[in-house]
Amino acid sequence: MLIKIFGIFDLIAGAILIFGVGANLPIQILLGFGIILLAKSCLGFLKDFASWIDFSAGILFLLSIIIPIPGIISLILGLLIIQKGIFSFI
Numbered sequence: 001m002l003i004k005i006f007g008i009f010d011l012i013a014g015a016i017l018i019f020g021v022g023a024n025l026p027i028q029i030l031l032g033f034g035i036i037l038l039a040k041s042c043l044g045f046l047k048d049f050a051s052w053i054d055f056s057a058g059i060l061f062l063l064s065i066i067i068p069i070p071g072i073i074s075l076i077l078g079l080l081i082i083q084k085g086i087f088s089f090i
Helices: 002-020 027-043 049-066 071-087
Strands: none
Touching: 002 027, 002 049, 002 071, 027 049, 049 071
């Protein structure tokens, strides 16, 4: 059950990365998703590739508060997060 909740969270985070990072999202949303993704990456102790994807996406969410992120970077990371979310339902 927890894996499916993390999968839903990954799908939402991926959609935000693809469609919303360039938009002016509230800082609370970006900060919340960044901290949750960083905490989720610590669950895997950065031993597997999925944890590194979570870690990178968390850092990207936090950096997007300060600096504008190029669209291609958020698109690639968003697709990886969505793929990870889909595979959590299988």
